[in-house]
Amino acid sequence: MMTNPAGRITQGQFSFLPELTDTEIKLQIQYGLDRGYAWSVEYTDDPHPRNTFWEMSGMPMFDLRDAAGVLGELKECRAAYPNLYIRLTAFDSTRGIESIAMSFLVNRPKNEPGFALERQEAPGRTMRYTTRAYSAGRPETQRYE
Structure with missing residues (x-):
């Protein structure tokens, strides 16, 4: 059974839903702002699930209320990087630490080649698995052309 028939990268909230419209994105942002969250806009061309260090577009927006x-x-980020992954991340600092409270993709490349599952045999009957983005074999600026 295929659980992701569209073959899209599924990271963050709303991953299995259709793309959010700008109106729906605005409602989610306002939801976070109403709870005191600080937002940031981040982008990458390497959406590997363990790649948590995306590039930040601009500065974190700590004092916004709108x-x-x-x-x-x-x-601005979509205009500068139209063919990369862009996500919005909300940080909750109400407990004295910054932890991610919300995170979701708001932009994707037109073509998402996905990931390869690679198996490595280890001593005994042990099998190890890892994922590798198909696009990672290309230079950083040419991954989604």
């Missing part, structure tokens, strides 16, 4: 500011930064 979703329009985050949407403006998102619009």
